[in-house]
Amino acid sequence: MTKDDVRREVRGRLRALSVDERAAAExxxxxxxxxxxxxAGARVLMLYASMPGEVGTDAIAREAxxxxxxxxxxxxxxxxxxxxxxxxxxxxxxxxxxGIREPNADTCPAHEVAAVDxxxxxxxxxxxxGNRLGRGAGYYDRLLADPEWRGFRCGLFFSIQEFPAVPHDPWDARMQAIVTEAEIVSP
Known part of the structure; x- marks a missing residue:
C-alpha cells in the first residue's frame, strides 16, 4: 500500500467510529x-490541539x-x-x-525545542x-529532525489506526511509544 492508500483507508475507519466509541477511547x-x-516524568510536555480524526488532548492538557x-x-x-x-x-x-487551534505568537511565549522533555x-x-503516517505535509517530521530535539516521542492513536506496516521514508520520524485505548506499544 502507498501512503495515500493508507490515508484513504484509515479515514474510512475513523468515520466508522461512533461518537460514544470515540469518547470512550479518548x-x-x-x-x-x-x-x-x-x-509522567516530563517537566515540559508538547501537546497538539486535535484536528478531526485525531485523538483529542484537552483532557491530557488539564491533567498535565x-x-x-x-x-x-x-x-x-x-x-x-x-x-x-x-x-x-x-x-x-x-x-x-x-483551522487548527494553535497558540498566538504575540501572547504565548516561544519555547526552545531542546527544552521539551x-x-x-x-x-x-x-x-x-514505531512508524507513524501523518497527513503528508511533514510538519512534525521536520520538527523532530531538528538537531536540537531531545524529547521523547509518543504517538497517540486509536487502535483501529494500526496497520501491519506503515509505508515510510528515511526522513519520517519514528515514535518511541504509541498509546492507544487498548495498550502501550514500545517499539
Missing part, C-alpha cells in the same frame, strides 16, 4: 498516557496542568515548520493556519515498529 488514552514514564507540567503547543509557520509556544490555559488556543504526536496511522 478517555482511556487520556488515562493510559500517564503510564508512560517519560510522559494539574500536575504542574509546562505545556507547549506547536504553531504552523509559512515555511511548513512548527514553532513551539508555552500555553498556560486551553482558552489561549485560537484557530490558526488550516516529551511530546505527544498525532497521526493517521501507525505500526508496531
Amino acid at each position: 478517555a482511556e488514552i487520556a488515562r493510559r498516557v500517564w503510564e508512560v514514564p517519560q510522559v 496542568a494539574r500536575r504542574g507540567i509546562t505545556l507547549v503547543y506547536p504553531r504552523c509557520l509559512e515555511d511548513r515548520r512548527l514553532s513551539l509556544h508555552v500555553v498556560d490555559a486551553l482558552d489561549r488556543l485560537r484557530p490558526g493556519r488550516y 516529551a511530546a505527544l504526536i498525532p497521526g493517521l496511522a501507525w505500526d508496531r515498529a
Whole structure:
C-alpha cells in the first residue's frame, strides 16, 4: 500500500467510529498516557490541539496542568515548520493556519525545542515498529529532525489506526511509544 492508500483507508475507519466509541477511547488514552514514564516524568510536555480524526488532548492538557507540567503547543509557520509556544490555559488556543487551534505568537511565549522533555504526536496511522503516517505535509517530521530535539516521542492513536506496516521514508520520524485505548506499544 502507498501512503495515500493508507490515508484513504484509515479515514474510512475513523468515520466508522461512533461518537460514544470515540469518547470512550479518548478517555482511556487520556488515562493510559500517564503510564508512560517519560510522559509522567516530563517537566515540559508538547501537546497538539486535535484536528478531526485525531485523538483529542484537552483532557491530557488539564491533567498535565494539574500536575504542574509546562505545556507547549506547536504553531504552523509559512515555511511548513512548527514553532513551539508555552500555553498556560486551553482558552489561549485560537484557530490558526488550516483551522487548527494553535497558540498566538504575540501572547504565548516561544519555547526552545531542546527544552521539551516529551511530546505527544498525532497521526493517521501507525505500526508496531514505531512508524507513524501523518497527513503528508511533514510538519512534525521536520520538527523532530531538528538537531536540537531531545524529547521523547509518543504517538497517540486509536487502535483501529494500526496497520501491519506503515509505508515510510528515511526522513519520517519514528515514535518511541504509541498509546492507544487498548495498550502501550514500545517499539
